[in-house]
Amino acid sequence: MxxxxxxxxxxxxxxxxxxxxxxxxxxxxxxxxxxxxxxxxxxxxSEKTEIVLFGVHLNELVIFCRQLTTMVSAGVRLKDALSILSRQNVFSPRFRRIINNLVLSLEMGMSFSEALRNEKVFDQIFINLVSAGEEGGVLDKSLEKAADFYESSKKLHDEVRSAMAYPTFVLFFAIGVIFLITFYILPRLISVFGNIPTSGVVRFLMNANRYLSQNWLSVLITVILVITGGIVFSKTRYASYVKEWLATLFPPVAKLRNMMAVERFCRVLGTLTGSGVLLTKAIEMAAAASNSPKMIRVSKRVSERVREGASLRQAMLESGVFPQLVYEMVGTGEETGKLEEVLVKVAEFYEDQIRTGVKKLVSLVEPMLIAGVGGFIAFMALTMYSTIFQLQQTIGR
The missing domain is CATH 3.10.20 (Ubiquitin-like (UB roll))
Structure with missing residues (x-):
């Protein structure tokens, strides 16, 4: 068509x-x-020609899921509920256009899950939750699970970002101080003597200052392109591999990322299995949602072992990726028939661990940043003092 x-x-x-x-x-x-x-x-x-670089923003998805859940649970027809949401200014113009396209797809005879998949901006978790709800005739309950899941994800994301706000401010402040000393104060001090040092750190900084002064436009354009490219790259699936490698350079960060991956995996798996999604399919989707390359690599093997008849606990144990607490609790959930509840409990446990880990990381990063800034300023002060002292001796002769 x-x-x-x-x-x-x-x-x-x-x-x-x-x-x-x-x-x-x-x-x-x-x-x-x-x-x-x-x-x-x-x-x-011939086909949809727009290139989709970014998906739906988490904030908009949270509001969309919760409001849609409320209206569908209250008996409002899905198409009418979407029509109402498409006129709300709380959403960006781009997202309102996406909702309009969903309504048009429903009027054309598509199911809601097909309409979501057709837009190519919604993640597979949401699409499969909706699909499972449509197949089981419990779309309102599936939407409620999706709303709870995304609200929980946003809450944890906001807490982590809030905790990292001060260290981020200190880091940018430090970069500003270094830039001010290097490219404003230092050149003025050196120019007083009318002579530029011929060697050492000061000469390098003066040459860098002269280059930036002469080529500031090209440098600015390069910086903007690099930042833009970095933001775009961070949205791709390859960015997770780079982040994992960088995390190995700092063990506390690696530990925190592992806990975040486990929390995400357990929460997504619990939400999907509780909504009726096939377990083997839910495992691979949960691994993809974890953004952990290790989990993604072993997810197909775990899924295949479950398909062969092995228990989920045994498959996770054989993978060698999941912590003992996770597969032992999963085994308990399988034996009691409460796998969804157990997975949610495990996710909540790791969510608390992440909060504690973020606080510890922040308490570790702050003094390191302050010490780094202080050390650089002390180094620059010593360098400038030595240079000025040498220049004074030269003038005295």
């Missing part, structure tokens, strides 16, 4: 655009007009 790119006006007079799938152009126009939009332009395309 072909795609059609459209431009239209909303009842409020706002210009919007998007892509709709239909059998022909007339059906595409009819689908758009059903939403009381004024069609300005419809153009057939």
């Amino acid at each position: 072909p795609y059609f790119k459209y431009t239209a006006l909303t009842p409020e007079g706002r210009r919007i655009g998007g892509t709709v799938q239909a059998n022909n152009e007339s059906q595409a126009i009819d689908l758009i007009r059903r939403r009381n939009y004024v069609v300005l332009k419809v153009q057939p395309v």
Whole structure:
């Protein structure tokens, strides 16, 4: 079924655009007009041509899931609930366009999970929770589980970011101080004597200052491109491998990342299995959500062992990746038939451990940053004093 790119006006007079799938152009126009939009332009395309670099922001996904859950549980039709959400200013214009496309896909006859998958911006966890809810006739409960899951993820994410706010400020402040001393104070001090040292650290800094002064535009453009490239790269799946390698250089960070991966794996696996998703499929999805390359690598082997008839506990034990607490608790959950509850409890335990670990890491990082800044300033002061002393001796002769 072909795609059609459209431009239209909303009842409020706002210009919007998007892509709709239909059998022909007339059906595409009819689908758009059903939403009381004024069609300005419809153009057939062979496929969705937009390149999706970023998914849905976690903050918007949390609000979307909770409000959609509330309305669907209250008996509002799914399509009507999405129509209401598409007009809320709490969402960004991009996300409102995505919701509009979901409504058009539902009117075209797609299921909600198919419409979500068609947009290519929602993660597989949410899509599979919705799919399981549709198959079991319990979409409202699946949406509630999704809302609880994303709210819990956002809460932990916000706590970690809040705890790291002060060390981050100290780090940027330190970089600012170093930049000020190196490229503003030092050149002024040296220029007083009318002579530039011919060797040592000071000469290197003066040459760097002269280069930046002469090529500031190209340096600025390079810095902007590097920062932009770093942000884009951090959203890709390859960034997790780089982060894991960097974490090995600092054991406290590696330990914290491992706990975060285990917490994410257990919470996602518990949510998916409790919603009726097939266990073998849920294992691979939970591993992917953990962002741990080690878990992703062993997830297929664990899934295959479960498919062969082994217990989940035995498969996790053989993988050699999961902590003993996790697979022992999983074994208890399998024996009692309460695997979902046990996994949630394990996730909550590791969530508490992450909070404690972040506090310890912050308490360790802060003095290291302060000591680093102080050490650099002391080094620069000693270097400048030695240089000025040498220049004074030269002038005295």
